[in-house]
Amino acid sequence: MAIVAGVDFGTLSVRVSIFDSDRREGKPARLATASVEYPLHRKREDPEYATQSHADQMQSLIRACHQAIAGAGVSGESIAAIALDTTGSSVVPVDAQMQPLGEYYLWCDHRAKSEAQEITALAHQQHLEAIEWCGGVYSHEWGFAKVLHWLRHNPEKRAQFASAFEHCDMVAATLAGVTDPSKVVRSVCALGHKWMWNERWGGFPSQEFLSSVDPLLDGVREKLQSPVKTSDHLAGHLSQYWAEQLGLKAGIPIPVGAFDAHWDAVGASIREGDVVNVIGTSTCIIAISRETNLVPGVCGIVPGSVHPAFTGLEAGLSATGDIFDAIARRAGTSVKELSKGLEKYRGGQTGLLRLSWDNGDRTVLVNAELGGVTLGWNLLHTAQDELFAAIEGTALHTRIILERMAQHGVRIDRVINAGGVPQNNAVLNQVYANVLGKPVLVPDGVPTSLGSGIMAFLAAGAYPSLEAAQDALCLPHKTYQPEPKTVAIYDRLYPLYRDVYFALGERDAAAVQLGRVLPELRTIATQSLE
Numbered sequence: 079m080a081i082v083a084g085v086d087f088g089t090l091s092v093r094v095s096i097f098d099s100d101r102r103e104g105k106p107a108r109l110a111t112a113s114v115e116y117p118l119h120r121k122r123e124d125p126e127y128a129t130q131s132h133a134d135q136m137q138s139l140i141r142a143c144h145q146a147i148a149g150a151g152v153s154g155e156s157i158a159a160i161a162l163d164t165t166g167s168s169v170v171p172v173d174a175q176m177q178p179l180g181e182y183y184l185w186c187d188h189r190a191k192s193e194a195q196e197i198t199a200l201a202h203q204q205h206l207e208a209i210e211w212c213g214g215v216y217s218h219e220w221g222f223a224k225v226l227h228w229l230r231h232n233p234e235k236r237a238q239f240a241s242a243f244e245h246c247d248m249v250a251a252t253l254a255g256v257t258d259p260s261k262v263v264r265s266v267c268a269l270g271h272k273w274m275w276n277e278r279w280g281g282f283p284s285q286e287f288l289s290s291v292d293p294l295l296d297g298v299r300e301k302l303q304s305p306v307k308t309s310d311h312l313a314g315h316l317s318q319y320w321a322e323q324l325g326l327k328a329g330i331p332i333p334v335g336a337f338d339a340h341w342d343a344v345g346a347s348i349r350e351g352d353v354v355n356v357i358g359t360s361t362c363i364i365a366i367s368r369e370t371n372l373v374p375g376v377c378g379i380v381p382g383s384v385h386p387a388f389t390g391l392e393a394g395l396s397a398t399g400d401i402f403d404a405i406a407r408r409a410g411t412s413v414k415e416l417s418k419g420l421e422k423y424r425g426g427q428t429g430l431l432r433l434s435w436d437n438g439d440r441t442v443l444v445n446a447e448l449g450g451v452t453l454g455w456n457l458l459h460t461a462q463d464e465l466f467a468a469i470e471g472t473a474l475h476t477r478i479i480l481e482r483m484a485q486h487g488v489r490i491d492r493v494i495n496a497g498g499v500p501q502n503n504a505v506l507n508q509v510y511a512n513v514l515g516k517p518v519l520v521p522d523g524v525p526t527s528l529g530s531g532i533m534a535f536l537a538a539g540a541y542p543s544l545e546a547a548q549d550a551l552c553l554p555h556k557t558y559q560p561e562p563k564t565v566a567i568y569d570r571l572y573p574l575y576r577d578v579y580f581a582l583g584e585r586d587a588a589a590v591q592l593g594r595v596l597p598e599l600r601t602i603a604t605q606s607l608e
Contacts, residue, residue, distance in 0.1 A: 081156050085139065086526055089118065110148075118184070130181055171225065188446050194215075224242075241260075266380065283299075344385070353493050427607055519557055
């Protein structure tokens with residue numbers, strides 16, 4: 079039927095996979111995957127800083143594409159489409175010729191905290207409907223906050239500023255040879271979740287509102303205007319120049335891109351009633367629904383953002399794998415080494431309660447000013463104890479998010495753990511099944527870039543629908559069943575976690591009886607070992 083390329087731009091590398099729909103006993107197969115790293119620029123003196131170069135990323139894409147084609151043993155001329163997803167909100171300002179005026183403010187760049195707070199406060203003051211569609215809080219990780227921060231801190235470049243783009247839109251435009259910002263097709267996924275865009279109010283928030291945040295945003299709404307489409311539309315066709323650079327055929331279709339977690343959910347076979355935890359350096363929690371219900375604290379409710387025919391919902395944790403890595407790094411080892419023996423741990427046995435705020439809280443508090451918290455230390459605790467407690471903590475945080483979604487009408491029948499971490503961490507999957515009290519499904523193989531492969535197949539006309547492509551391409555699932563005895567332990571631990579989460583995470587939290595937490599942790603630890 080077709081051979082396509084699926085591209086996934088992550089935080090530290092780009093992955094290119096080649097898929098052939100006619101291989102492996104009639105089922106589509108990943109013929110080859112290549113991954114090439116690019117630098118992430120950090121500053122020790124400013125831990126909120128995280129940027130990347132567009133040029134570095136495109137050079138890495140070239141190398142990865144050639145390696146993947148060689149590994150697949152096919153001709154680049156035979157590839158019928160290329161689709162790409164990226165991190166987000168990762169934002170780059172550009173001039174009138176689409177040349178970057180600086181580096182991407184990466185999704186994990188948190189410098190725009192004060193800008194986000196100003197946007198949130200004015201949105202509520204002016205009763206802006208858009209703020210309710212992103213959980214009631216505008217995040218420092220999102221587009222308008224980052225653009226405003228850039229404008230405030232780059233006065234010498236303001237005159238050149240013509241527009242700003244999400245990474246997924248910028249790469250697609252680059253590959254298609256688009257040099258006019260007004261001609262770039264923008265992703266509903268990116269704009270709906272991170273830029274308060276919705277057809278209900280005519281797209282972006284009004285210029286009056288944006289200017290009231292800061293006069294530096296005067297005219298920005300017009301500068302951001304260009305077509306906005308779901309991913310069943312095309313961003314363009316591969317230009318001659320980039321076809322030569324990538325070793326592909328000019329003119330092949332490029333569908334409108336999206337965020338990596340949203341297409342990872344597609345690659346994990348998301349259906350209505352599923353929640354997909356895309357667990358990597360952070361966690362994105364993705365669901366789809368035919369109905370559109372607003373959920374306080376959830377990052378975005380956007381029609382068409384995951385599946386063109388459904389409303390997509392996004393929530394998540396600001397750090398997951400990053401927390402595990404930090405614990406291992408402080409212990410002078412790796413997560414792989416520190417994880418040896420974790421399968422012998424029992425739920426709650428450490429007596430530790432660890433909140434996953436090391437990089438702030440994305441959902442449901444949306445508070446970047448929080449920090450990691452661990453309660454219950456004694457003199458004998460080890461780094462391995464903390465790692466297990468951190469796994470439990472990310473699962474307990476996920477339970478808070480899923481309960482919030484369910485309370486507001488989101489159907490949750492299945493939980494799927496996708497992303498890179500679940501592929502290599504059976505302990506984590508079992509902990510999640512026990513904490514959530516539901517079977518946890520995990521793709522039996524590497525799902526990364528599978529979603530972009532599916533979208534490339536659709537652009538090539540290889541399948542009649544997204545569901546048909548999923549049925550043909552998605553991997554079977556392994557299932558982790560909840561263990562009743564351990565579920566009962568976590569049902570006791572969860573109220574403690576929930577009380578501490580809201581008591582420490584909300585500035586105006588009502589008083590709760592935190593004095594019971596430490597004694598109860600000890601009791602649970604003792605009883606878990608009986």
